[in-house]
Amino acid sequence: MSPSHQWYGVVPGWLPFYALIAVALVLFARRVxxxxRLMLKGKADMRWDRVPARLARVIVFVVGQARLIGGDFWPGLMHATIFWGFIILTLGTLEFFGKGVTESFSLPFLSDTPAYLVLEDLFSVAVIAAVGYAAFRRLVTKPRxxxxxxxxxxxxxxxxxxMVTDLSADACRILLAPAPTDPWQFAGRALASIFAGLPRGAVQGL
Incomplete structure (x- = not known):
């Protein structure tokens, strides 16, 4: 049973779950x-011409992060890895929140798809490495x-x-509710082997 479906004393788990979602939506709406308002202050411009060329540039420079990687390669790759990781992991996050509403919730081609599960673990580990590199640059090399x-x-x-929370959640789920697709989650399984020595109650608490 997910935390949002449990009771904590007299407090139902869904209450803080939905409260946090409401706060996040309010903050998101304020930022948007x-x-x-800033966009509306700009001068009107024709942005619907050369649609194929514009889409190609979006794929190359936004999705592909070509400008960053083509400049200073390693820092660019670090930023691109974090960006790509968030694209991949956001899909899993949507499903994670959906399961907080109803445990039967699932998005097509995600939690039951080996390709996505491999990508999810791969990018979780890659983003952790990228964050470590970013911290090293900020704290040690300190480029001007x-x-x-x-x-x-x-x-x-x-x-x-x-990233650690996502991998830990996968590891705990592997221990508490094994699934046929678990072998594809290599990072989650590795972490699950570390958690395996913990009492079941401790794993549930994680």
């Missing part, structure tokens, strides 16, 4: 409203063109925590 700020380190820490 700021960005929309890099703006050093506490906020940057906090963001890296949050990204690291998100």
């Amino acid at each position: 409203s700021v960005l929309v 063109r890099l703006t050093l700020s506490p906020e940057g380190l906090v963001i890296l820490l949050l990204i690291f925590g998100l």
